[in-house]
Amino acid sequence: MRIEAGLTLECGQSLGPIDIAYCAHGTLNPARDNAILVCHALTGDQYVAAPHPLTGKPGWWSRMVGPGLPIDTDRFFVLCTNVLGGCMGSTGPRSIGPKGEPWGTEFPPITIRDMVRAQALLLDHFGIDRLFAAIGGSMGGMQVLEWVATYPERVFAAMPIATAPYHSAQNIAFNEVSRQAIFADPEWHGGRYWAHDTVPARGLAVARMMAHITYLSEEALAAKFGRRVRREARAAAGSSTGGALGTASLFGEMFEVESYLRHQGSSFVRRFDANSYLTITRALDYFDLSAAFDGDFAAPFRGVKTRFCVVSLSSDWLFPTSASRSLVRALNRAGVNVSFVEIETDRGHDAFLLDEPDLDRTMRGFLNGAAEQAGLNRGDSEPGDSGDSA
Amino acid sequence: MRIEAGLTLECGQSLGPIDIAYCAHGTLNPARDNAILVCHALTGDQYVAAPHPLTGKPGWWSRMVGPGLPIDTDRFFVLCTNVLGGCMGSTGPRSIGPKGEPWGTEFPPITIRDMVRAQALLLDHFGIDRLFAAIGGSMGGMQVLEWVATYPERVFAAMPIATAPYHSAQNIAFNEVSRQAIFADPEWHGGRYWAHDTVPARGLAVARMMAHITYLSEEALAAKFGRRVRREARAAAGSSTGGALGTASLFGEMFEVESYLRHQGSSFVRRFDANSYLTITRALDYFDLSAAFDGDFAAPFRGVKTRFCVVSLSSDWLFPTSASRSLVRALNRAGVNVSFVEIETDRGHDAFLLDEPDLDRTMRGFLNGAAEQAGLNRGDSEPGDSGDSA
Numbered sequence: 001m002r003i004e005a006g007l008t009l010e011c012g013q014s015l016g017p018i019d020i021a022y023c024a025h026g027t028l029n030p031a032r033d034n035a036i037l038v039c040h041a042l043t044g045d046q047y048v049a050a051p052h053p054l055t056g057k058p059g060w061w062s063r064m065v066g067p068g069l070p071i072d073t074d075r076f077f078v079l080c081t082n083v084l085g086g087c088m089g090s091t092g093p094r095s096i097g098p099k100g101e102p103w104g105t106e107f108p109p110i111t112i113r114d115m116v117r118a119q120a121l122l123l124d125h126f127g128i129d130r131l132f133a134a135i136g137g138s139m140g141g142m143q144v145l146e147w148v149a150t151y152p153e154r155v156f157a158a159m160p161i162a163t164a165p166y167h168s169a170q171n172i173a174f175n176e177v178s179r180q181a182i183f184a185d186p187e188w189h190g191g192r193y194w195a196h197d198t199v200p201a202r203g204l205a206v207a208r209m210m211a212h213i214t215y216l217s218e219e220a221l222a223a224k225f226g227r228r229v230r231r232e233a234r235a236a237a238g239s240s241t242g243g244a245l246g247t248a249s250l251f252g253e254m255f256e257v258e259s260y261l262r263h264q265g266s267s268f269v270r271r272f273d274a275n276s277y278l279t280i281t282r283a284l285d286y287f288d289l290s291a292a293f294d295g296d297f298a299a300p301f302r303g304v305k306t307r308f309c310v311v312s313l314s315s316d317w318l319f320p321t322s323a324s325r326s327l328v329r330a331l332n333r334a335g336v337n338v339s340f341v342e343i344e345t346d347r348g349h350d351a352f353l354l355d356e357p358d359l360d361r362t363m364r365g366f367l368n369g370a371a372e373q374a375g376l377n378r379g380d381s382e383p384g385d386s387g388d389s390a
Numbered sequence: 391m392r393i394e395a396g397l398t399l400e401c402g403q404s405l406g407p408i409d410i411a412y413c414a415h416g417t418l419n420p421a422r423d424n425a426i427l428v429c430h431a432l433t434g435d436q437y438v439a440a441p442h443p444l445t446g447k448p449g450w451w452s453r454m455v456g457p458g459l460p461i462d463t464d465r466f467f468v469l470c471t472n473v474l475g476g477c478m479g480s481t482g483p484r485s486i487g488p489k490g491e492p493w494g495t496e497f498p499p500i501t502i503r504d505m506v507r508a509q510a511l512l513l514d515h516f517g518i519d520r521l522f523a524a525i526g527g528s529m530g531g532m533q534v535l536e537w538v539a540t541y542p543e544r545v546f547a548a549m550p551i552a553t554a555p556y557h558s559a560q561n562i563a564f565n566e567v568s569r570q571a572i573f574a575d576p577e578w579h580g581g582r583y584w585a586h587d588t589v590p591a592r593g594l595a596v597a598r599m600m601a602h603i604t605y606l607s608e609e610a611l612a613a614k615f616g617r618r619v620r621r622e623a624r625a626a627a628g629s630s631t632g633g634a635l636g637t638a639s640l641f642g643e644m645f646e647v648e649s650y651l652r653h654q655g656s657s658f659v660r661r662f663d664a665n666s667y668l669t670i671t672r673a674l675d676y677f678d679l680s681a682a683f684d685g686d687f688a689a690p691f692r693g694v695k696t697r698f699c700v701v702s703l704s705s706d707w708l709f710p711t712s713a714s715r716s717l718v719r720a721l722n723r724a725g726v727n728v729s730f731v732e733i734e735t736d737r738g739h740d741a742f743l744l745d746e747p748d749l750d751r752t753m754r755g756f757l758n759g760a761a762e763q764a765g766l767n768r769g770d771s772e773p774g775d776s777g778d779s780a
Contacts, residue, residue: 218560221560
């Protein structure tokens with residue numbers, strides 16, 4: 001959707017008109033109060049429950065969002081937008097800028113709040129005054145938090161998953177290394193790779209590979225690969241290396257984990273733009289809800305009526321449970337209605353995208369309870385009945 | 391030192407003659423039983439207690455090794471060798487190979503055991519039948535373990551610090567990303583960068599930056615940098631970003647942690663060879679003491695008389711305490727004399743190189759006790775008295 005008026009960004013620069021690409025599932029009821037905004041993570045997009053047009057793969061949360069699923073599109077109207085700064089149709093570094101060529105590195109710096117304000121413009125377009133719920137994991141969870149902090153009246157229920165109210169020093173450091181990997185690629189061309197009909201594929205793949213390690217727990221990596229050596233490398237055996245030596249060359253793919261990471265890296269570069277990666281990682285790094293409040297994470301939530309369910313994943317070391325606990329403490333200090341669930345899983349940060357029945361149950365339970373409180377439970381097939389909840 | 395006979399490597403290839411560069415401190419007593427081998431980590435070298443010839447910085451463990459220090463050179467004869475495959479004088483990828491040019495990527499794959507067997511040749515040269523102690527952290531600790539597994543009669547006491555009896559899937563994955571970062575550098579030239587009078591500095595810096603994050607705990611990163619924004623970026627303020635926006639460009643150094651990592655990366659490339667980095671990370675990845683024993687980590691230590699003190703660091707997530715505990719359990723199963731100390735520190739893996747009084751005390755206590763058991767305590771100033779301990 002094109003928003004002609006555009007948006008004045010936090011950095012002060014005006015951007016506009018802007019495009020906000022989105023997918024919608026389910027039906028918006030006449031009261032327009034059954035909308036759920038699902039927010040995507042760093043490398044996600046709007047294809048939450050529909051096949052991805054470039055990869056043909058199912059939507060990234062197709063096991064969560066759909067008819068009869070925990071985020072039930074028979075009941076709820078589910079919106080998912082490509083974030084501002086992204087590369088799947090929303091305005092971002094790949095869009096044509098004022099010079100008649102792609103913005104590239106001259107695309108203005110974007111914040112999580114800018115992403116949220118762009119989403120709010122889309123809701124205005126739909127006439128949705130208040131979201132029934134905002135839900136998201138990782139960077140999606142940051143958007144959920146920023147939604148409540150920026151538009152407290154516009155979010156009835158919020159579920160931030162595997163996230164934190166600020167980006168940690170370690171997370172910033174990992175992002176910085178991934179940016180440096182992109183800059184180091186000979187095909188980077190100062191960000192004008194499009195003019196050279198190329199992409200910094202190797203640098204972007206290295207960035208993705210490193211990030212991917214941080215998305216998995218040691219348990220998940222070990223369970224998936226352990227020290228298993230690829231069959232072709234196994235032919236001959238060195239006595240102390242379990243067969244890792246022998247015919248395998250020094251630079252071949254010795255361990256299965258390496259092969260997997262290389263695949264992850266190379267499949268990623270086919271669908272993602274390097275300048276978007278830079279823009280969005282910067283947005284993550286800027287994120288600190290307490291910055292305007294002298295380090296007080298409770299301040300942005302004082303007086304907020306939104307019902308929260310904060311979810312963490314026990315083996316997530318990128319956004320550890322301790323970060324979620326500190327968020328819960330801040331919400332408690334602010335007097336906000338909050339419940340907290342730590343999902344027991346050994347699959348690390350990425351577990352929120354995987355088959356975790358406990359997360360499904362938590363999602364169903366929270367949305368059912370919140371729908372009752374919102375007066376949404378009188379059957380969406382009789383939309384006339386829901387007029388009193390507006 | 392040149393060893394004319396060379397060495398047949400685990401991969402089956404013969405390498406020779408080989409050079410083993412080393413530093414020695416203290417005096418070898420006439421009984422030749424007061425020698426301590428200190429083993430260096432991935433990017434360390436033989437300059438354990440002497441200034442580094444390229445950087446001018448003090449030795450990497452100069453706070454631990456010296457007169458009156460925990461590894462007391464008034465008492466012990468301390469040897470530290472540059473590992474086989476290294477780039478500070480020992481035979482490695484930068485050495486001239488059979489084609490009359492540097493080996494580069496054609497340098498044969500090296501294992502931790504190969505490194506240890508090269509060190510054993512140096513001990514033979516000194517006429518040292520048995521080390522009083524083998525000590526090392528991280529990859530140095532792997533060498534300590536391999537010493538005992540390969541030459542159980544030649545090590546009286548062993549202190550592996552912040553290490554593991556195998557390289558984990560996560561560690562292999564991080565190493566693979568660092569290798570890919572080097573390969574992605576336009577100055578890599580298939581490993582023949584020396585022929586182009588260049589080095590893959592950016593790729594190597596990215597590798598080092600990533601590794602450096604894994605050496606620090608989140609606490610250490612946060613304490614060192616937190617989210618502090620560099621002064622020049624602080625000039626103007628964006629409301630939700632604590633001043634991170636404003637004058638700072640999207641690709642400038644926004645947070646202090648980034649500036650630090652960039653410095654770490656660039657100072658490293660001045661002293662380290664990319665092909666050595668590849669060779670040594672591969673050696674780490676191959677390491678698995680149980681490989682020849684069907685996954686049994688106790689097997690290599692059965693019947694071993696060496697006294698062990700296993701040391702872990704509480705906030706080390708690269709070689710976590712759980713890895714040391716599993717080593718201790720294996721040593722217990724093998725009936726080996728082992729004590730275990732977890733040093734409480736919030737500084738992560740790198741803490742073993744830093745001022746940690748608890749580590750100093752542990753080192754002194756263990757070496758004192760072992761020296762007594764070895765009959766080394768009758769005053770090294772009267773070497774004639776120590777004849778009975780041979």
